[in-house]
Amino acid sequence: MEIIQFFRQETNIPIHRVITVGIIAGFANSMLLAIINIAAEQVANSVFEVQLFVLYVIAFGIFAYTQRYLMIRTTTLIEEIVRKIRVRLTDKIRHCELRFIEESGQSDFYAQITQQTSLISQISLQMSLAIQSLFVVLISLCYLLFISPLSLLMAIILLGISIPIHVLNNYKAKEKHSIVAKQQTLLFESVGNILNGFKELKFNYKKSNAVFEHLQKVACLAESAKIEATYVEVTLMTFVRLSFYILIALLIFVIPAFFESYSGEVFKVVATSLFIMGPLTVTVFYIPTLNLANITIKNIYALEDKIESHLDSQERDFAPFTTFNSLQLTDVSFSYKNVDGSESFFIQNINLSLQQGEILFIVGGNGSGKSTLLKVLTGLYYPSEGTIQLDQQLIERTHYYNYRELFSTIFTDFHLFNHLYGLDNIDEKRVHALLAELELNDKPRFINGQFTNLNLSTGQRKRLALLITLLEDKPILILDEFAADQDPNFRQYFYETLLQTLKTNGKTVIAVTHDDKYFHLADRVVKMDYGKLVAYP
Incomplete structure (x- = not known):
């Protein structure tokens, strides 16, 4: 079972x-x-022993302590x-290639790291009860062997008939739960479409x-998948109860008719059987939960294996x-692949050189390859x-991890963190000065190392x-259509003062822009056209 291997693999604590x-x-x-059986028999015979009461208290104390x-x-x-899995998966995700994240989407990651791991968390109490109930059943069966081997034999025969049927239905239940899990992921994705595309839907x-x-x-x-899974589970639980009451009927009505010596043990046997019913029901009741956990x-x-491959x-x-x-970029090409491996879009034969302290503007129409060029240039693709050469040194894949540290970027789909992660010894006076400078x-x-309000316009964000x-003070600053959402006054300040x-200060700025009014402020302007870098008039 997956859950047994799961515990062996995920913890060093001896199970x-x-x-x-x-x-x-x-x-x-x-x-x-x-x-209880012995005491009940003594009471029936008007006998009372203090030792039994003491044993009862001791057994009760042991039971209460071990259960807790x-x-x-x-x-x-x-x-x-659960904590280790969440942290491990998230750590591996942040070390994946960007193309894998873009192609996979976020729904599956969110579902597995939050919802799916929460399901494992929810089984903790049920699992402890199921473990305890299982051992109660096994030990009670041993006790049944002690008071009536014949009753145990009948129970074993009935179990021999019931277990194969139970296993078959349990297999069906696991299949149904697999379908439920897939449908819930799709539902999560559909809800995300409505929330993430809220503005667009308002206009259409x-x-x-x-x-x-x-x-x-x-x-x-x-809903249908969940109902079908529940139907199988209910059938399972009903079958278990039915089997149990068949056993009780055999013990009370059938066996005494053929074995006279058995009559004196009926009370103990029935009491034991009824006692077993509770733990047995609990064990069976949590089998669907165990299936879902598996x-x-x-x-x-499966997700972790997929992540590791990327x-x-x-x-x-x-x-x-x-x-x-x-x-220096020399004859650089990159292509997006369809599911069948064919190319859907590409940039090709890019030759571009940059110098420290240079301001470079990149222009081009939508879909011309500007953002793709920036992702290749910065090492995201x-x-x-x-080849890419830095100070005439060839940048191999083994260098990319450190090469990316040259860049600070603001892409069109940037994410804004409210905390200044990765910055030590923050000068709050400078932060406040920059807040004023950027209006x-x-x-x-800015309080206690974080920004208190991110409910801003796009330009302010x-x-x-x-x-x-x-x-961050990186050598190269990448700005993808940064000025597009700024008001005219700040836009002018951005081009004429801030960039200069x-x-x-020796920073290199690469900006995707359409503001031809300010092109004269750049050292160079280049153009992307259908995936190629061409001369700009």
Whole structure:
């Protein structure tokens, strides 16, 4: 079973301790049964022994302690494992190649790291109860052997008939839960489409209805899959109860008719059987949860294997490049691949040189390859052909991990962090000065190393991102259509003052822009046209 291998693989804590405590809890529970049977028989004969009461208290104390220990230990163990998995998966994701993240989308990552691991977390209490209940059943069967071997034989025969049927239905339940897990991931993706595309849907009623209809369809499929899985589970539990009551009927009505000596043991046998019913029901009741946990674990490991196959295997010891004089791209090409391996878009034969302290503007129409060029230039994509040289040194894949440290970037789909991660000894006076310089002093406040308000316009968010890149103080600044969302006054300040100050300070600025009014402020202007770098008039 996946869950057994899961515990062996994910923790160094000996599982046998939990199992041992489960056995003790089961034994103590069964001891309570034996003491109750004996005490009930003595009461019927008007006999009372203090020793039995003392044994009852001792057994009860052992049972209460071991049950509490088992629940706490199991919960602690599982929560530790869940934390390790979440951290490990996230760590591997951040070391993947960008193309894998772009192609995979975010829904599966979110679902596995949050929802799926939460399911594992939820089984901790159920698992401890199931372990304890299982041992109670086993030890109680041993007790049944002691008081009536014939009754145990009947129970074994009935179990021999029931178990194959149970296994078959359990297999069907696992298949149904696999379908449920897939449908829930699709549903999560559909909800994400509505939330992430909220503005777009507000402007297109027909599109909004179509997206919602798709969500309804996915929700109905998820509902049907869940109902089918539940139907199999209910059938399983009903069958177990039915089998148990058949056993009770055999023990009370059938066996005494053929074995007279058995009559004196009926009370103990029935009491024991009824006692077993509770733990047996609990064990069977949690089998669907166990199935779901197995499926969840299988999905998580499948995702982890997928991530590992796309890790940036060229990452080495961290020794970042911090300065440069020249950067040269020679005959560089890159292509996006379709599912069938064919090329969907490419940039090709790019020859571009950069110098320290240079301001370079890149122009071109939508889809011309500007952003793709920037991703290749910054090392987010590996060129399929051509070379990149830094100060006449060839940049191999083993260098990319450190080569990327030359750049601070603001892409069109940038993410804004509210905390200044990765910056030590932050000069708060400089932060406040930059907030004023970038006309943000009335918006976000910088308190305790983080910005308190990110509810800003797109242009203001870009300025805040620019503030962070200025604090990072990297040699090369990449700005992808930064000025497009700025007001005319700040746009003028950006081109005529800010960029010139960066140039004076020895920074290299590469900006994608369409503001031809300010092209004269750049050292050079180049153009991307259908994936090729061409001369700009």
